Amino acid sequence: MATTAAGLVLLSQPVSTQNQLAMSLAAMATMLLLWLFLDGPRTRFVFLAMGSLVVLRYILWRVTSTLPSAGDPVSFGFGLVLLVGELYCVFILFVSLIINAEPLRRRPPPVARAADLPQVDVFVPSYNEDAGILAMTLAAARQMNYPPEKLTVWLLDDGGTDQKCADADPEKAAAARARRAHLRALCADLGARYLTRERNLHAKAGNLNNGLAHASGEIVVVFDADHAPFRSFLRETVGYFAEDPRLFLVQTPHAFLNPDPVERNLRTFERMPSENEMFYAVTQRGLDKWNGSFFCGSAALLRRAALDEAGGFSGITITEDCETAFELHSRGWTSVYVDKPLIAGLQPDTLADFIGQRSRWCQGMFQILMLKNPLLQRGLKPIQKVAYLSSMTFWFFPAPRLIFMFAPLLHIFFDLKIFVASVDESIAYTATYIVINLMMQNYVYGKFRWPFVSELYEYIQGLYLSKAIAAVVLSPRRPTFKVTNKGSSLDHDHLSPLSLPFFAVYALLLAGCGVAAWRYLFEPGVTNLMLVVGLWNFFNLLTAGAALGVCAERRQVERTPSLPIDRRGVLTLGGRAVDVAVERVSVEACTVRVPAALLTTGAGHRPMGGALTVVPVDGARPAGALPVTLDQVSRQRDDALCRLSFHALRPQDYTALAGLMYGDAEAMRRFQMRRRRHKDILSGTLQFAWWGLLEPLRAIRYVFLKEPRPAAIERVPALPLDEPVQPAGAPPLAPEPVGIGAAAPVSEAAADLTLAREPAEADGSSDWVRLMLEFENERLLAGERARRPSPA
Structure with missing residues (x-):
């Protein structure tokens, strides 16, 4: 306590701008040395403590010295809005550091005898998914390493309910009845049980509760329709329930086979960690330390007794998963997080579907915040309240992200002084704060999130999630559950239908850069502050440029993820x-x-x-x-x-x-x-700048792409292998002897095939050998053509 008080007293002491710069640079140097040469929990705490002191010094200066005069209500009002946005970001930073300072890594669960294992019901809720996707998930669930007599797999079909089969539209009713019959037969063939219900009440939560009404297992496992489990899923998870009778949840991470729109359109899927990996690899482990990891809707096991005590899966909000965990944690139940990828799922392919999914998450978390405020929830420990508060208030990010995007334009276009500081003060406080902030985030999350990628994701979502937030604030109970579309076909390059606002923002920021440069170079009386604000606006332009690259949707390389x-x-x-x-x-x-x-x-x-x-x-x-x-x-x-x-x-x-x-x-x-390779700040910044500069050019090119017309596929018969392809207008080529018995030299591989031909035919495998011979002959022909001079 005394140390904390002494630190706060030191923190509040006024110092000159030069001394502040020296202190910040010394802190940076010390943090860098700790980062490079020392490692361990103590080093981690010292590193984060030093960075936090610099951040707190900045906030103290920001609140006390940089607001415009109240005598200028316009500048003061906008300045206050900008300050609130910064305070929100600092709040999220410190809460995340508290939660993630020492993430917990669980040991494997004990291995139980088959006779002692609990009865397990696997729920696969479905609405409109393709039968092939469902067949794969059901088959994978059936092949899990678990005694078959203790494992029951249920397909909970909300696309074939009585309500849908009796739809007023005859075509929709016929489609629902056909779906029900087809999926019922599919379940019978795969050894699963088909279950539907009368009406589609309370969306996914209602569907799961209908499953609870018919199942009787001690443990309930939930997989989304497109989340197929690996064989070891239950072996790696179910044992935790035997250790803790109050354990209600074992959650595992969501891992994906296909890229999201950012990863596909910026071509990062094979080399950059997915956006969700920071949450599943760090944040959920951090929450687990404080008994705060929560149900994520799929890839999880839940104790039936806990669900019965709470009245089943909660369905007041559209995020039934987090709401259910919230209720059970407040009742004194515990949770476990297992940081092993044990399922493989699908992400939204298009930007529109991606935004739709995130809008549902955002609205659901806001519903819980407004209807069941964690700070007022009885039964939660203080640290659990902080954990849930951080998960819910995170979704405020569209507001500060858009504030930071447009704030510099107020000074560039209208000369409003919403941030009162000299260039020297901006360097000593603001620039060092930004660098320190980047260092702390890169230190904690460097293997799971590249520099500035969070800003890109937040900006892309922010333009559309602002509307979703407003809808919840105006009517907290109004949002309804919408199934996220998966498996969309992207067979050609095109611009997303959501791209227009991104082009408009980019054009506005580009104009801001031009005006800032002109005013700084040619307008009398403009100070170096315009240069600082112009650089801020240029960074925003890079972010908007990278976002245009995300709007320029590339065609899918694979029709189905592999x-x-x-x-x-x-x-x-x-x-x-x-x-x-x-x-x-x-x-x-x-x-x-x-x-x-x-x-x-x-x-x-x-x-x-x-x-x-x-x-x-x-x-x-x-x-x-x-x-x-x-x-x-x-x-x-x-x-x-x-x-x-x-x-x-x-x-x-x-x-x-x-x-x-x-x-x-x-x-x-x-x-x-x-x-998961650590991306340092310099290389990450250069990569981000590359996207911001080049991706707008690709997006502009996509503007002029014509919509491809569907054309009939003409099957061209294969050329005979003994007739080489001849370029048009070239002199006739002399016939080439190829294949077995040819006078032309052949490779050792071809010779081996020649020797193997007769025995192979005797074994009835002539087609196989003939095919292999064709492969080798094609190779010889291709090599010979490559050696010939091209015709004049």
């Missing part, structure tokens, strides 16, 4: 079986590596049908063979990479596909860890 894996299997084609390594898989296709020195260009052969049998992971039951079609083959050094597509999968085939794709949770963890 996961890099490391599995072994046997590929059977033409009656011959070959050992393969499966390297990447989606619900549509997979890529396998054939251990042979073969190459193909992917042309000159007909697709071949066959089967892929995968070696099961330890403890898993062997699954049936997957029907596949060999579509194309390419060469990678001495191996052949084959693309195998899955066509017309039967329900039982989804079990084999789920075993292949979701058999090993380490595949998702390896993918995440490859992206």
